[in-house]
Amino acid sequence: MVPLQELLWFVSVLAVAGVVAGFLAGMFGIGGGAILVPVLYQAFTLLDTPDSVRMHLSIGTSLAVIVPTSISSFTAHYRRKAPDMELLRSWVIFVPLGVIAASIIVAGASSGALRGIFAAIALLVGIRMILNRESWKLGNDLPKNPIRAICGFFIGLLSALMGVGGGVLNNTFMTLYGRSVHQAVATSSGLGILISWPGLVGYLWAGWGNPALPIYSTGYVNWIAVVLTIPITLLMAPLGAAAAHKMDQRQLEAAFGVFLLIVAARFFWSIV
Template sequence: MPTFLDILPFVAALLAAGVLAGLLAGLFGIGGGAILVPIFFHVFGLLGVADEVRMHLALGTSLAIIVPTSVRSFAAHRQRGAVDIDLLKGWVVAVPLGTIIATLIAAWASSTELRLIFAVIALVLALRMIFNRASWKLGDDLPANPLKFLVGTLIGILSGLMGIGGGVMNNTFMTLYGRTIHQAVATSSGVGVLISIPGLVGYIWGGWGKPGLPPFSTGYINWLAVALLIPVTLYTAPYGARLAHAMSKRQLEFGFALFLVAIAAQFFASVIF
């Protein structure tokens, strides 16, 4: 059984990561998954976590942290009547199905393959943010099934492989089909619930009994990181939000896109070198 002194460096590193993640999440207005995964990956590496499980652990732990925050956010948005409940009902199978498929892929994929997947998706999202135009539109209302079901499944797959709540992807989908950004953001909180809960279960199953995991881990979820990061990110996010008010929406979008490009480049470099 590890002593307090054994886990002290682990705790200190995770607290520092939580401060940074909270500030960045508040600054860019994005649920912290895309920020937490690269931070976890590097912190777990500094703490000597085996490379074979490091990326898996980062993804699973990120999704575990999203569970309470997405549930809380969904409840608040639903109370205000801003959520598209019909869309969520139509995705109650599609999105979790996609997330479970993602965890199955992750269970069989190597750390290198998961880093490449994360980097490619991050780069695509960054390019979408850089070249995005408010005038872009594909229709006046959301498409019918089976296209809508397939989009929900795809959002679940891509989000599960990135350890994120799917907000950026759902916001893009809804606004391209004539919905307001406010309704898209509110509905994304519900999408986060549909992703994070099955993702949590799937990453526990996928990593069950794997060697090389750090203390306090169940499968690919590190509960010490979860317990430390939730209060720290919730506390520091408002400070990042204060910084955000000094910038325009376009500046924030461009800033987050550059952050994703930097992370993608870093992951590409870690694979090549």
């Protein structure tokens, strides 16, 4: 049995994580995973979860939480007619294929490797968002296939390896091709749906039967964390979406970049 005091502390940490993750899901279109993963990683230490599965469990649980959070965030942005629906339709196959590939990789990856991937991507994207200039463009419009399909595949792959809803990478992709950060954020909320559903199934499969998992876990998903976090994130996501539309583009980019650098620093520290 888990001591009551530790369980209550675990619940408190998850509640705070849900508030922040839900708000950021709406504001940045990131599904909340970029904040949930590092917080869950720390929270699972309270239950003495072995390091060998702690990062895997944090990512899988994050993807499970992102399923309803992304739907809520996308609905809020869709009401404003902000997402690029043509881009989302073109990625319906390629993004999930990348997520499936990530699930296969996760089945054999170490905890340190997953933390390194998370930190490296967050660092690069964070620096790019903070130092961003309008002249930093690869084109004036989004590329056509096959380049678009390849980008969708890798966004799905890397996002599933990080446990995020796609906004971390898609925001960069779209702004480099001349789209506004507001449209990128709104589109990323829809991308989270394409990533979280196959990601949830993939992480359930990848960790199925692992004896090191804590109580109430199925594969690399802990249902205590899911049940506690989802209601809070659903309440906060619309507030974050409303806040995003009140900020100008440069403010949103800078805030997103600072946030990613903080997350990257935390995970690099855990690897050292």
